[in-house]
Amino acid sequence: MRIVPLTEHTGADILDVDVKTLTDAQFERIYQTWLDRCVVRFRDQQLDIDDLQRFSARFGPLEEMPQYSRMSEEAQRRIANKYVTVISNVKVDGKPIGGLGNAEASWHSDMTYNPVIPTASVLLGEEIPPVGGDTHFANQFAAYEALPAALKQRLETVRIKHDAAHNSVGELRSTYAQPSSPVDAPGAVHPAVMVHPETGRKALFLGRRDWAYIPGLSLADSEALLDEIWSYAAPAQFVWTQQWRVGDVVIWDNRSALHKRDDFDPAQRRLMRRCQVLARQ
Numbered sequence: 001m002r003i004v005p006l007t008e009h010t011g012a013d014i015l016d017v018d019v020k021t022l023t024d025a026q027f028e029r030i031y032q033t034w035l036d037r038c039v040v041r042f043r044d045q046q047l048d049i050d051d052l053q054r055f056s057a058r059f060g061p062l063e064e065m066p067q068y069s070r071m072s073e074e075a076q077r078r079i080a081n082k083y084v085t086v087i088s089n090v091k092v093d094g095k096p097i098g099g100l101g102n103a104e105a106s107w108h109s110d111m112t113y114n115p116v117i118p119t120a121s122v123l124l125g126e127e128i129p130p131v132g133g134d135t136h137f138a139n140q141f142a143a144y145e146a147l148p149a150a151l152k153q154r155l156e157t158v159r160i161k162h163d164a165a166h167n168s169v170g171e172l173r174s175t176y177a178q179p180s181s182p183v184d185a186p187g188a189v190h191p192a193v194m195v196h197p198e199t200g201r202k203a204l205f206l207g208r209r210d211w212a213y214i215p216g217l218s219l220a221d222s223e224a225l226l227d228e229i230w231s232y233a234a235p236a237q238f239v240w241t242q243q244w245r246v247g248d249v250v251i252w253d254n255r256s257a258l259h260k261r262d263d264f265d266p267a268q269r270r271l272m273r274r275c276q277v278l279a280r281q
Contacts, residue, residue, distance in 0.1 A: 001026050003033055010139040010257070011039045011240040019045055019055045019249060027058055034059075034120075035199055038257040039137045039240065042249040047124060049084045049273060052249075056083070056122040056275035059251065063118060063276040087123070087272040089264075102270065104263040105168040107138065107234055108208035109254050110276065113164035113187035118254050120277035125248040127271035132264025135242045135250070137257045138234035140203035144193060147204075147232055155229070158192040161185065163211035168261075170210060182213035182222070189215060192229065196255055197279075203256045204233055234258060 002015040012033050017026065019042055034040045047055070056062055062083040086098030110121050123135075147155070164187040165176040172178055179185040192214075194205035206212070209230050214222040242250055252259060264270060 001029070003029070005037065006039075006041070007240045009142045009238055010037060010137055011041065011242075012037045014040055014042050017042065020047070020051055022055075022058075031059070034251060034253060035196075038139050038141070039242075039250065039252040041242065041251075043245065044247045045124070045249050046247065047249070049081045052122065052124050052273055052275060053081055053083045055249075056120075056251075056277060059120045059122070059277040061278045063278055083275055085274045085276070087274050088127075088270060089266060090127075090269050090271055098271070100167070100169055100261075102133075102264050102266045102268075103169040105261040106170070106208065106210065107206075107230075107258045107260045108168045109205070109258060112190060112205070112207040112254075113162040115188045116279070117190075118276040119279050120251055121254055121259075122249065122251045122275040122277065124273045125244045125246055126273060127269045128244045128246055129264045129268035129270050132262050132268075133244060133270050134262045135244070135259055136234075136262075137240050137242070137252055137259050139238045139240075140194075140205065140233070140256050140258060141196075141201050142238040143233050143235070144202050144204045146235070146238075151228070151232075152193075155192045158214060158225070159189050160192050160205075160207065160226070161189045161213045161215055162187045162207035163213075164188075166211055168208065179211065181219060182211045183219055185211045185213065194255055201256075204229070205255070206230065206233055206258065 001017045004013045014030055064082045087100050088098030089102040090097050111118050163185040165179055165185055166172055190205055194203050212226055214225055
């Protein structure tokens with residue numbers, strides 16, 4: 001097994017391994033690399049959905065597929081593994097087989113509108129369009145370290161409400177009514193700076209920009225401060241871009257990395273499978 005950094009700060013390729021046959025020692029080395037580098041990638045893997053579940057579960061207990069998924073009820077009933085979510089623009093008989101379609105997904109962390117957040121996301125590429133659909137990752141350890149000293153100090157006491165009503169492509173979730181403003185949007189409140197529970201390092205923890213709100217401020221002051229914070233969140237030097245190939249498996253630390261997705265031609269098929277990992281016991 002070889003580990004090759006992908007940028008100065010972010011990402012690592014794990015080479016010459018089959019994730020189905022990793023030893024405990026190999027996995028612990030991979031796990032530490034994931035903590036340090038925020039994102040790891042395996043290429044040329046051949047996994048069915050049960051293989052994906054078993055590998056993902058080595059990172060921690062898995063979350064069941066969210067009940068608010070926008071895929072049809074019929075499609076949900078066809079899912080053979082409740083821990084593996086389909087992310088796709090593909091439709092069968094006019095109905096989506098997965099979520100998020102082909103639209104651009106803005107910078108975000110997954111499911112941070114919940115009080116307890118997933119620690120990891122594991123994504124497998126099964127069908128990849130020839131152009132578009134790239135995924136970008138921004139290292140929030142590095143973003144925090146680059147903040148001006150005065151902003152770092154201010155953020156020690158700032159908390160952010162993470163909107164639950166909309167998904168990462170801006171769609172209103174089917175179980176929510178449209179909020180009148182970010183002040184009224186539902187969602188959990190988290191510190192703007194996370195002390196990573198496993199590494200002790202500080203990272204920006206922002207969730208998603210749209211519909212976010214800083215409790216205790218006027219909406220105008222909240223928007224201004226959020227704009228300032230976000231201006232430091234994803235500079236090019238802290239971003240690594242994943243250009244997908246079939247058989248790629250990418251795992252990111254949901255506590256220390258933002259990610260976003262480029263849009264792609266709706267006439268092209270993209271099919272990904274995802275597991276969400278909860279805190280390691």
